[in-house]
Amino acid sequence: MKVPLKSILVITPDAAVSQAIGTALGGDPALKVDTKSSSLTQLNGQAVKFAQEHDFIIFDTDPGNEADLRAIEDLAKNRREGTILLALASSDISLAEARKLTRAGVDEVLPYPITGAELTEQLERLGARAVPDTRRGSGRIGRVIAVAQARGGSGATTVALNLADALTGKGGLLHKADKHTVALVDFDLQFGTIGTALDLEEQDSMLKLAQDGTVPDLRFLEQSMTKFTGGLSVLPAPSKFAPVDALRNDQVATIIDLLRQTNDYVVVDLPRALVSWVEPVIEEADELLIVTDLAVPSVRHARRLMDFFKTVNIGLPMTVVLNREHRPLIRSSVHKEAAAALDSKLEFWLPLDDKAARAAVDQGKPLTAVAGRSPLTKAIGHLAKAITKALPAAARVEASR
Ligand SMILES: Nc1ncnc2c1ncn2[C@@H]1O[C@H](COP(=O)(O)OP(=O)(O)OP(=O)(O)O)[C@@H](O)[C@H]1O
Ligand SMILES: [Mg+2]
Known part of the structure; x- marks a missing residue:
């Protein structure tokens, strides 16, 4: 040959x-x-x-x-x-x-x-x-954004879900011309909550993959994902227990690959455990978001995670998202120390917003649907805008050539 x-x-x-x-x-x-x-x-x-x-x-x-x-x-x-x-x-x-x-x-x-x-x-x-022979036809090479947490409960799922929703552009948070298809994947295999947060019917495609060991194709994924009007589709975590190492690297790599062929953005909620199959996500990612607060243990853990991810993908851009933290008018020594420890300008601050967060969880909807004008919704919209600027959708890159 x-x-x-x-x-x-x-x-x-x-x-x-x-x-x-x-x-x-x-x-x-x-x-x-x-x-x-x-x-x-x-x-x-x-x-x-x-x-x-x-x-x-x-x-x-x-x-x-x-x-x-x-x-x-x-x-x-x-x-x-x-x-x-x-x-x-x-x-x-x-x-x-x-x-x-x-x-x-x-x-x-x-x-x-x-x-x-x-x-x-x-x-x-x-x-x-x-x-990308297979991708040429669709003309898409979606951007992969992985979301990790510095500690349990730091808000990674809230960020992943509402960022994915904001990236569709349907909530009016982006420029008018920016309408995107976005896939949201809950890879928090054991404790994933995206299905509940969006009030999805229980379905266990991810568990089936884990049990059968098959490598999924596009048809399987399309049947497994719930599509919302506006461009968002969601692959939830299993509702029954699956061992955290139940997926293989090639299965995960294929899921990411297929989704980036058919979407402008693929947002991945990562599991807390750094199992081997997280690596293909990190290798394919265009951006990694670390969601943390300013407490010293959280900052330290965020740093350790960033160092680990760097060993997997040395050039991966990482963005620190400070959740439940108001952007300070003047930075104190705590802010300066965190910025130095995280090697970050600390550009993204999501305020504590119990009312909006609670309404979204209670109604099983994204923030844009229940509290479109709340400070948290706006701050996540700002993050989505910055991401579309740094990582324009493939269709837009093509158009500007
Ligand atoms: N900025 C915020 N203001 C108020 N509540 C918030 C905020 N961010 C997240 N929450 C709430 O905190 C709880 C935990 O958030 P979330 O599930 O997103 O965190 P996580 O890091 O994914 O946690 P887990 O360790 O369970 O995966 C949720 O009830 C969520 O609604
Ligand atoms: Mg979570």
Whole structure:
């Protein structure tokens, strides 16, 4: 069988780096590897020309260097459709730095040094995403937003559910033209409450998957999900007990993959336990939200979680959402310490709003349906708006090309 040839350009002034990558990928007949011994900035506008000619561009970079970031933005803007940008960075890169790179347009930040096996695996994974044969038809590659909690009860489910609802754009919280299809997945396998919070009939598709061990297809998922008018569909957690390790990585990866083919956004409520099948979600995620409060144990746990998620997906942008906390007019030392510990500007604050939260739970509806103008609803709308700005729906990206 003839394997399609993929072309890779390695841009680095460091001969040791290009040699290591050449050795790592050498011998693979499906890859054509070119190297440019230069830095991104030294290439000036020329890098853009190369971006038109290669499937992958791998470069080493210093996220602290503004000129490098500008060069990456330029490259990302002018690349041909499907070209993937991979930045090599030392494995002790901070979250803020990794985020700068992904914001500039890098598709994946890879730790350097990297083994040949790891590099090939990443190229295969990203290459599969770059040539989305099955997705071309639908024209969608939905954005995956995973939601984690710093402690039990911190409000992760409230955020996941109401963010998913707000992302549809039907509650008037987004720009008028922004109407999206959104899938909400309750992967809190044992304690998931989204089904109850939306007053859904009990159904156990996720339990069936766990018991049968089958890999779901689109038809199975469509039959398992409840669709609301306005663009939201929901895959609830089982209503009966399932062991937390009952799902396999490939089943979870397929669920996420299928949903991103058919939706603009996929919002995932993660389980508290860091079981192995959480990894495919983190690998596929475009954004991770950590819901926490400012109490010291919560902040510490949030930090530990962020460090763990970084080991799974080094370039994953993470956003801290402070729940039950009013945005302060002037930041105290507590706020400053939390910002430093979490390596975050602390941009998103959701106020304590018992009235609205209670009404939503009691009526089994999202906040927009029961308290559209409440402070909590508005704050989640603000978060949704920021997410649509940072991660525009694929249809919108296509339109602006
Ligand atoms: N900002 C808020 N103001 C008032 N009540 C809130 C707020 N956020 C969440 N709640 C309420 O707190 C309770 C716990 O919230 P939620 O279920 O979203 O947390 P969680 O982190 O998902 O918890 P669990 O550990 O059970 O998964 C719910 O009753 C919810 O309505
Ligand atoms: Mg929850």
